[in-house]
Amino acid sequence: MDDQERRSMPLFSIGIVKKLTELTARQIRYYEENALVFPERTTGNQRLYSFHDVDRLLEIKDLLERGINLAGIKHILTEKEHKNPKDARVTDKKVRKMIRNELLFETGKMGKSNMLQGEMSRFFH
DNA sequence: CTTCTTACA
DNA sequence: TGTAAGAA
Numbered sequence: 054m055d056d057q058e059r060r061s062m063p064l065f066s067i068g069i070v071k072k073l074t075e076l077t078a079r080q081i082r083y084y085e086e087n088a089l090v091f092p093e094r095t096t097g098n099q100r101l102y103s104f105h106d107v108d109r110l111l112e113i114k115d116l117l118e119r120g121i122n123l124a125g126i127k128h129i130l131t132e133k134e135h136k137n138p139k140d141a142r143v144t145d146k147k148v149r150k151m152i153r154n155e156l157l158f159e160t161g162k163m164g165k166s167n168m169l170q171g172e173m174s175r176f177f178h
Numbered sequence: 179c180t181t182c183t184t185a186c187a
Numbered sequence: 188t189g190t191a192a193g194a195a
Binding site: 066067068078082097098099100 | 180181182183
């Protein structure tokens, strides 16, 4: 099995992930509700996170600390998946640009409240 | 004892 | 987000 498979292997309980990410169980579950991470489940319905999931959570945590909301983070992560179907990574330059735009959006410097998904997409490109 | 879901401050 | 409840 290759690296990709290993990184996607469901291995950690939410308790381990809490320690690894420094996030609360509440947050970890909440981000799942918002489709930011997709942990597997055991037969007993227990969540199992992979290295990939942990990486995503750390990224979410970082973005959150930069003042970006879940919607913005979702777009950024979705963009990365779109641009990186496999491994190729998004340039730091592009990430900074998306973060800057998100911050502007948040600050409301361009009339926030109800920007539609379509506009949001164009906004990020 | 840990985790899950649901609901409420 | 935190936390309480009751179940698993």
